[in-house]
Amino acid sequence: MTKQPSPSSADHYDRVESAIRQAGLIVMGALHPRLTGAKQLDGGTLILLGAGPDFWPMLKAAPEWSGDHPVDRWSTRVIGQMARDLGAEAHFPFGGPPYAPFIDWALKSGRTFSSPVGALVHDSVGMMISYRGALHFYDEFDIPEVSGVSPCTTCPAPCTQTCPVGALNSDSFYDVEACHGHLSTPEGQTCMTGGCLARLSCPLSAGAGRDPEQSAHHMRAFHPS
Template sequence: MKLDAIAAAVKPHGLMVMGVAANRVLIGTDAGWWDIFTQSPEYLNKVQDPVDTWSKRIMGSIAADMGAKAHYPSDGPPYAPFIAWALDTGRFWQSPTGMMIHEKAGLMISLRCALEFIEEFESVPAGTNPCDTCATKPCISACPVDALSDSHFYDVPTCKAYLDTPEGAACMAGGCLARRACPVSNSFGRPDAQSAFHMKAFHP
């Protein structure tokens, strides 16, 4: 299976190939995904877990057509090791906040599926971690309650407590301030409505 064929199959659905490692291809949302998803029956009919349901419908069909096994982040426990798979591709890295960063999506990563094939793909040269050339690293100081750190610790209770305050409304309406501060994230073109949708799912 050629990578360009996979990329062509997922592109009409607002998805993109985010990385490849061995026999797995990681698929995530591209900048135009929100406009496509909001016209889907899952979103319009307000089904339970609409993004996961949409992902399985779309990617399940593509996987079947390509003879691949589909893995989804929502399946579990046990959950598939998506973070390890992502880091293995050489297209994702740990950012100074502890969150993963992607060469194109920045901190606005939304992995929807991993396609597993029988055959392995040719190795792809590793990319360049954008954090290495980011002089100011604004993500480090962007969180107003210091809920993130490069020690892999994410203080979820502190984060959610802040979201319940009037000051936290900006995060709820437009997404995590640390994610938004990343220069790569800013160039990705993710709409605030999409971030607000995910924030509501994270903190109903």
């Protein structure tokens, strides 16, 4: 990555976060690859971006909405331009193989953890995780400290009991066949129109501010009729 000049003031992170919010995204985590041993990166500062409450209306008003794969195409354009404006390098969780190691980056950010059913859980959006990209900066600058403690340690784990067919479970993690089978039934339409019941059962998932229409869009992409 070509070295870009970075602000020398201590508010670099705040300026980056402000630009991210204006784009309809949220910071899902931040880390220094040199200190955390993050895969694929040697140094600098990595900021993970996710879909915030403003993401869905902004996507629907964007030119990408009328074509195929609107979420990925919007992410490529918006995050790509943000990277150019901020002097960073953009990475995306799609477009492979090979794929960028977003799961490794997320776990090493100290804000994302493995839930009792194996799916990732985030400290502010629960299991309604949607990573849209990441910004990698050449410089190491200050980032917020995090506790690094999983919210699952004090949770009664409703995610282990909510799936109607046990597709997400604490033993085998994810039974994809059982999930698709359920979604094809009349009973499965609750998940199809509102989102995965197990993921929604996480107490922190409400923090995502997820529009059910957005969840339905992702469910149709996962399970086309």
